[in-house]
Amino acid sequence: MPKDHSEVLQGTLDLMVLKTLDALGPLHGYGIARRIEQVSEDLLRLNEGTVYASLLRLAQKGWIRSRWGASDNKRKARFYEITRTGQKQLAREAESWERISSVIGRVLRLESQH
């Protein structure tokens, strides 16, 4: 496995899961893990179990809901899907993430000019 993996930043996994569900519609946990892996182009090292912790947190906040269904290969799987409140929350969090990352970006640029 490649060496330059980053740890997932605390709190950002929820945002990624939420965005994934928003973008792709109903997905099971495995699918979410694959998608994040794919999008991050293997840059993120993900303990896939933490996806479930994240899903539980999101479900408890009412941002996603789940139901049982069958996966592509006929396996019984629980599908998660984003709720209306989840979508609103995603918009808010995405905006605040943009703000923070731009601030951090600016700060980091300052450092390097020094």
Next chain:
Amino acid sequence: MDDEIRAHLDMLAERFVAGGMSPREAFYAARKQFGGLTQMKEDLRDRRALPPADVLARDVRHALRGFRKAKGVAVSAILMLALGIGASTAVFAVLDAVVLRPLPFVQPDRLMSFRSLDRRGGHPTNLSYPNFFDFRSKNRVFDRLVCYRDNRFTLTDTLPAIQVPGEIVSWDLFPLLGVQPALGRGFHPEEEKPGMHVAVLSHTLWQSRFNGDPGILNRRVHINGQLFTIAGVAPEGFQFPQDGPAVQVWTTIAEDNSPTDATPLAVQRGARVTDAIGRLKPGFTPAAAQGQMDQIANSLAKAYPDDDRNVDKTLVIPELERLAGNSRTPLWILLGAVGLVLLIACANVANLLLARGIERGREFALRSALGASRLALTRELLSESLVLGVLGSAGGILLAALILRFALPLAGDDIPIPRLLQAGVDLRVLGFSIALVFATVALFSLAPTAQIARLDLATSLKAGAANIARGHHRVRSLLVVAQVALGLVLLVGAELFIASFAYLVRRDPGFRPERLLTFGVGLSETRYNTAGEIAFSDRLIERLRVLPGVRAAAAGFPLPLEGHQMSVGFDIEERPAAVPDRPASDIAVVTPGFFGAMGIPLLQGRNFTEHDDTGAPKVLIVNEAFAHAFFPGENPIGKRILPGASSGSEEPSLREIVGVVANAKQAPLTATSDPIYYFPFKQLPWDIGTIVLRTAVPPRELESAARAVLTDLDREVPMFRVRTGEERSSASIAAPRFLTVLLGGFAGIGLLLTAVGLYGVLSYTVLRQRREIGVRIALGAARGDVLGVVLRNAMRLIAAGLLLGLGGAIAATRLARGIVLGIRPGNPIFVIVGCAALAVAGLAAAYVPARRALSVDPMQTLRSE
């Protein structure tokens, strides 16, 4: 969650296999990529614990599992709760049916009972028809005002002829109540006019007598010998009035305004015969309505002083209030008593749970040390309580439903409490029970959960059960003390009612009820005129008298214990007074053999004879109370009075008192004997009355023979209300018996539960003091000393409880004043007996643990710790 993760791992592994790994490598790689599996699962489980229903389900499962291991505790707690909640639910259902539940009519809270107030004594009294008509036409406060009067009707079209309870009402009864007849219509205003004969049948009568024939409408049916047109059939379940026997026939006041009658009831302003009920107009309060009715009453009193001077006031109260009347207080008392029982049961359950808490003290301390939060432990205890509460209440509600369904109708047939038999477990009652369960659970889990809060880890773990027990023990003792106190209140209250009931049973009714058969005969006025009625009565009594097994036969009405039925004013010859100022007293009309047949001794003068008839001088017999009240210190024999009672077209006339008889109780539930004076039937032939047979054999054996005689004389004359004298006595005290049996039962249960509570605590004390007792025995203590330790303990608890309960018990005796008859509630004997009973029960409960203490083997106990 497990399935989901397993599926995830499988899919991941498949992916790796597809990428070229061996299945085994893929399995491990998948696990690695997933992360710490066990930790993850635990993490998830902890987080997951949140949907409250799941927590509850888990705790409930846990509790059930716990109780499976402690079956004794669980079963006894559930039984006690079921008993307490069952009894409370049943009593509440009765209270609800009788007192609280609205009347089954449209806008029931606007229905008012309307009566006159007699200013002599201020008691409510019926209205005369002329007064009712004036009130009806002059008032501006009632949308409708309807009068109603009990009567009995004889139906003769099909044999055997039957007598049914009926009601004579003004025309708009059904519109007043907002009730639509199931078939046909109600009455029309013109059907109040003399000569109209229109009836509405009850659904029951329509079904039973007319086979539910829809062609019944406008059919002509013989009722009381008259042809009545059937105008309608009341809806199923319709009952009006709600008290008294279930009415089967309603007819209009034309019945009391017969054109053939010289002075029909409907025109006698002095005859107070009818009740009234009205619907308040919007915006009027009962008090405002009463104010206006008072004005009308006042003007009537001025216009007709002879008849109305004493009824210049009125009473307007909600009909529901009139109906619940005297049952209200006793039923609230019952609810209070059953509440005490429930409290005692709760204390016992709390005690049981505390005892269980002691056993589990170590377990809890350990779990607490291992990280269980206090909240979790408390929650667990609460769910245990809830499980007990729910199971107990389910049992209780079932018990209540059974009692109401089966036991109440058995007991309740005679009980003159309106709507009693309508009691059942419905949604309202269920709501009450559920509220009760939560209150109960809160109560009995209070002490055990408080214990958790005080859980001191270090000491508990070190010292084990013995140490935790000390604090628990104080609480448990307090609970027992409270139980004894509550038990005393309950017991003393019950004693008062039992003593009062014993007085009612034992006191002399003034006649001999044993070997007495009584029954009514329904003569129709159209087929029997007055002379015919007298002749029929003569023939009937003559035939009955010679039946084998009959010692004496007579007739009279009202019979003793039938209450104040007719009160008639009279003028004393020596002290004449204006009409409204004349005294009044109960009267009865009897045939010559009446006093002998009833077993009412003649004290002075002579009995009525066959010669006291229309042509003979008018005579009366009075009872002792009458003689004392109106001729104090004088010999009443030979005195003459002028009663305001006459028959037919005759004017009232002076009558000579020819005899004095002993007091026979007229009203069953009063402490004193009321004055009454008796008319010979032939000199006041109002009604043939109730036939009484004094028998030489058990009275019921003569029923069929008597019926045969009656049928032989006239098969259209029905025999009704066949009762033995003892049944009459028993029915007359049915209401206090009902109350007394229930209160006595509750007190018994309370006593038992208190004893059980005491037993539990003392048993535990002995267990705890085993070592001390062992040492004492080892050091040579006598059996007496050891017994003394336990009994002293018991006595201390009991004495503290009795002291605490004394105040409540005395308050209970205060409360009972005016409700219980024939005893002085303040008599200290009741409190003393209550204390003694509790002390005896308590010491009996202490006996078993005391014996156990004696059997302590010093060697064993000394070694055991």
